[in-house]
Amino acid sequence: xxxxxxxxxxxxxxxxxxxxxxxxxxxxxxxxxxxxxxxxxxxxxxxxxxxxxxxxxxxxxxxxxxxxxxxxxxxxxxxxxxxxxxxxxxxxxxxxxxxxxxxxxxx
Amino acid sequence: xxxxxxxxxxxxxxxxxxxxxxxxxxxxxxxxxxxxxxxxxxxxxxxxxxxxxxxxxxxxxxxxxxxxxxxxxxxxxxxxxxxxxxxxxxxxxxxxxxxxxxxxxxxxxxxxxxxxxxx
Numbered sequence: 001x002x003x004x005x006x007x008x009x010x011x012x013x014x015x016x017x018x019x020x021x022x023x024x025x026x027x028x029x030x031x032x033x034x035x036x037x038x039x040x041x042x043x044x045x046x047x048x049x050x051x052x053x054x055x056x057x058x059x060x061x062x063x064x065x066x067x068x069x070x071x072x073x074x075x076x077x078x079x080x081x082x083x084x085x086x087x088x089x090x091x092x093x094x095x096x097x098x099x100x101x102x103x104x105x106x107x
Numbered sequence: 108x109x110x111x112x113x114x115x116x117x118x119x120x121x122x123x124x125x126x127x128x129x130x131x132x133x134x135x136x137x138x139x140x141x142x143x144x145x146x147x148x149x150x151x152x153x154x155x156x157x158x159x160x161x162x163x164x165x166x167x168x169x170x171x172x173x174x175x176x177x178x179x180x181x182x183x184x185x186x187x188x189x190x191x192x193x194x195x196x197x198x199x200x201x202x203x204x205x206x207x208x209x210x211x212x213x214x215x216x217x218x219x220x221x222x223x224x225x226x
Contacts, residue, residue, distance in 0.1 A: 044154065
């Protein structure tokens with residue numbers, strides 16, 4: 001199974017800050033990498049798919065990119081509703097796998 | 108708007124089989140356009156994709172021998188059976204739709220159902 005290493009595991013930031021989360025694959029994968037946001041007690045919600053395509057309705061302050069095997073989610077100008085846990089998920093092949101998660105906390 | 112809803116026992120005894128059903132409403136359960144998946148999350152931990160179903164089941168390697176998935180399009184339901192459960196299988200279980208065709212992401216999720224493995 002492809003392992004997705006996600007870092008940092010947690011980050012403290014203030015409203016208005018920019019935050020970057022990285023996922024690194026254990027092997028070269030395709031561009032089918034998605035990012036999810038999960039709030040406590042709720043199901044995850046897809047933010048970005050295919051590395052950089054924003055899901056409908058997701059604010060443009062969320063963006064995704066890739067450099068080599070490192071996939072990045074950037075949240076520019078954090079808003080109060082953005083404090084949550086974020087996960088990456090690869091779809092290079094089955095079984096699909098998730099990163100370990102990054103909790104974005106309020107500083 | 109398509110919605111998914113998980114159902115099944117909230118408590119399962121060790122060594123028994125966990126059985127869950129996901130009912131699709133507001134649309135049809137198409138197995139020609141989408142994959143259907145089960146994902147779980149142990150308390151306080153991250154997400155784990157148990158497997159996806161598209162005519163065949165594609166499971167996490169460490170769970171493959173214990174996982175059975177099936178689809179009943181006449182009932183708009185898909186199901187998960189996980190045999191020989193232990194306390195490590197205690198988790199919130201989600202069903203989800205995997206959108207393919209250039210997306211390859213879980214775009215619709217159920218609300219999740221908590222399953223506790225305990226005697």
